[in-house]
Amino acid sequence: MVFMGEIWSQVGSVMASIMFVYAIIQQYFPYNLRRHLEKHTNKIVGFVYPYIQITFHEYTGDRFKRSEVYTAIQNYLSANSSSRAKRLRANDIKDNKSLVLSLDDNEEVTEEFQGVKLWWTSSKKIPQGSSNPFYPNSDEKRYFKLTFHRTHRQLITESFLAHVLEEGKGIAFKNRQRKLYTNGSGESFYGGNRTKWSHVLFEHPASFDTLAMEPKKKQEIINDLLKFKNGKEYYAKIGKAWKRGYLLYGPPGTGKSTMISAMANFLDYDVYDLELTAVKDNTELRKLLIETSNKSIIVIEDIDCSLDLTGQRKEKKKDEDSEQSKDPVSVQKRAEEEGKNSQSKVTLSGLLNFIDGIWSACGGERLIVFTTNYVDKLDPALIRRGRMDKHIELSYCGFEAFKVLAKNYLDVESHDLFSKIERLLGEIDTTPADVAENLMPKSDEEDADKCLKNLIEALENAKEEAIRKKAEDEAKLQAAEEEKLEEESDPKSGKEDVKCKCGNGALDKEVKENGSVNK
Ligand SMILES: Nc1ncnc2c1ncn2[C@@H]1O[C@H](COP(=O)(O)OP(=O)(O)OP(=O)(O)O)[C@@H](O)[C@H]1O
Numbered sequence: 001m002v003f004m005g006e007i008w009s010q011v012g013s014v015m016a017s018i019m020f021v022y023a024i025i026q027q028y029f030p031y032n033l034r035r036h037l038e039k040h041t042n043k044i045v046g047f048v049y050p051y052i053q054i055t056f057h058e059y060t061g062d063r064f065k066r067s068e069v070y071t072a073i074q075n076y077l078s079a080n081s082s083s084r085a086k087r088l089r090a091n092d093i094k095d096n097k098s099l100v101l102s103l104d105d106n107e108e109v110t111e112e113f114q115g116v117k118l119w120w121t122s123s124k125k126i127p128q129g130s131s132n133p134f135y136p137n138s139d140e141k142r143y144f145k146l147t148f149h150r151t152h153r154q155l156i157t158e159s160f161l162a163h164v165l166e167e168g169k170g171i172a173f174k175n176r177q178r179k180l181y182t183n184g185s186g187e188s189f190y191g192g193n194r195t196k197w198s199h200v201l202f203e204h205p206a207s208f209d210t211l212a213m214e215p216k217k218k219q220e221i222i223n224d225l226l227k228f229k230n231g232k233e234y235y236a237k238i239g240k241a242w243k244r245g246y247l248l249y250g251p252p253g254t255g256k257s258t259m260i261s262a263m264a265n266f267l268d269y270d271v272y273d274l275e276l277t278a279v280k281d282n283t284e285l286r287k288l289l290i291e292t293s294n295k296s297i298i299v300i301e302d303i304d305c306s307l308d309l310t311g312q313r314k315e316k317k318k319d320e321d322s323e324q325s326k327d328p329v330s331v332q333k334r335a336e337e338e339g340k341n342s343q344s345k346v347t348l349s350g351l352l353n354f355i356d357g358i359w360s361a362c363g364g365e366r367l368i369v370f371t372t373n374y375v376d377k378l379d380p381a382l383i384r385r386g387r388m389d390k391h392i393e394l395s396y397c398g399f400e401a402f403k404v405l406a407k408n409y410l411d412v413e414s415h416d417l418f419s420k421i422e423r424l425l426g427e428i429d430t431t432p433a434d435v436a437e438n439l440m441p442k443s444d445e446e447d448a449d450k451c452l453k454n455l456i457e458a459l460e461n462a463k464e465e466a467i468r469k470k471a472e473d474e475a476k477l478q479a480a481e482e483e484k485l486e487e488e489s490d491p492k493s494g495k496e497d498v499k500c501k502c503g504n505g506a507l508d509k510e511v512k513e514n515g516s517v518n519k
């Protein structure tokens with residue numbers, strides 16, 4: 001060891017001499033001669049110096065585009081080495097709260113990778129005499145230098161650097177501020193309108209902890225999301241694009257939109273809130289899809305209201321068709337409208353293509369979520385498994401869901417009034433939104449007791465109202481049945497008359513129409 005130490009001290013003094021000569025060359029020799037001498041000096045250094053150095057510049061080639069590798073290393077070092085470095089630089093703000101720190105210029109840190117020692121230095125070069133008066137620091141060229149012994153060349157260049165880049169990119173992803181995108185039409189560069197994504201920061205506080213629903217069901221959804229998030233290899237293995245469709249359905253105020261925010265926060269994904277009615281046609285829909293990024297949730301809320309995609313509406317249209325098919329004016333008008341629609345509206349097949357057609361070419365890791373209040377109205381093709389893989393019903397507030405709300409809103413986990421609330425919730429349908437509203441204190445004087453009593457009062461009122469409505473409905477039904485029975489038992493009344501009138505009316509109408517046509 002002593003012998004090795006001596007050798008290294010000799011190497012050190014040789015290196016110091018070479019560096020001294022190098023500095024003199026830099027200072028006093030003309031450029032061409034300098035380059036020539038530099039080449040030879042490097043050769044000598046390479047011969048005696050057993051270390052390899054790799055430099056990573058902040059800007060390579062394109063002056064305006066920061067090197068992704070440099071950024072990844074910067075993130076990697078700020079996460080792994082900033083605790084050991086003595087001089088740090090504050091760069092950015094994460095979540096508007098904490099500063100992101102990185103190595104300051106000319107700072108060095110060491111680290112070990114699989115037992116191999118490495119040195120990182122951060123440096124900057126300022127080219128002589130080329131200062132920009134408007135941006136005094138714009139000519140500074142920052143770079144990181146990695147030094148390691150040449151015997152580990154393969155390990156470092158193949159494994160270590162890949163590890164650094166992956167970790168650095170992961171950190172960048174975590175540090176990014178998540179966004180909520182929405183589509184709206186805007187003037188395109190070449191004129192004309194086209195829908196584009198615009199964004200704001202996504203800062204919704206919803207989480208699965210605050211979401212009121214049955215714990216077993218909640219856990220099942222969390223497990224499903226986790227399996228999806230970590231399923232890159234699995235999806236590749238089964239040859240399926242890395243995407244998953246969720247259909248959230250249930251009455252208004254049961255937490256569908258809240259659940260989407262909780263999902264986005266849980267997965268750390270961006271959200272694209274797609275307003276289908278603002279999309280001009282299928283082509284535009286496809287363009288919007290291609291512009292979405294990985295690790296995102298694409299949401300179409302109230303899918304039943306967005307487009308003419310529901311079975312019932314098609315049925316209705318068919319009826320209209322048969323009534324109007326004979327009238328030449330309405331036939332022409334409808335043909336014009338249909339022509340217009342086929343060019344300017346998103347169709348069901350366009351939407352289906354949006355969901356499965358182009359997905360595989362788009363990278364993946366996207367969730368698509370539809371919400372609706374009326375699941376039965378939707379076209380089965382749209383929500384079949386494979387498109388909407390998981391159907392989640394968000395329903396009226398049960399006792400388990402109430403307990404979550406009571407804990408969130410009042411910090412109460414058990415109370416004498418709970419059993420009464422449990423009984424009432426079992427008797428009437430009320431949404432978590434209504435329960436939440438009643439649990440929220442309306443003034444500083446309202447404590448948990450008062451809020452729970454408010455809820456009980458609201459539930460009892462709702463129960464009375466439901467009983468009254470039920471009695472009213474039953475009375476109406478009974479009256480209708482009695483009327484029907486009366487009509488059936490009296491052959492001269494109503495029914496025959498109606499039949500007769502109908503026949504005559506129709507006949508009258510036909511005669512009138514024929515008359516006017518003949519005229
Ligand atoms: N399951 C729930 N857990 C926690 N809070 C809820 C839940 N359901 C509703 N809420 C509360 O009620 C409000 C309305 O809920 P939300 O907007 O998620 O309902 P929705 O199902 O999307 O309704 P809509 O069908 O009208 O869009 C939310 O702001 C939230 O505070």
Ligand SMILES: [Mg+2]
Nearest residue numbers: 256257301371
């Ligand atoms: Mg909603």
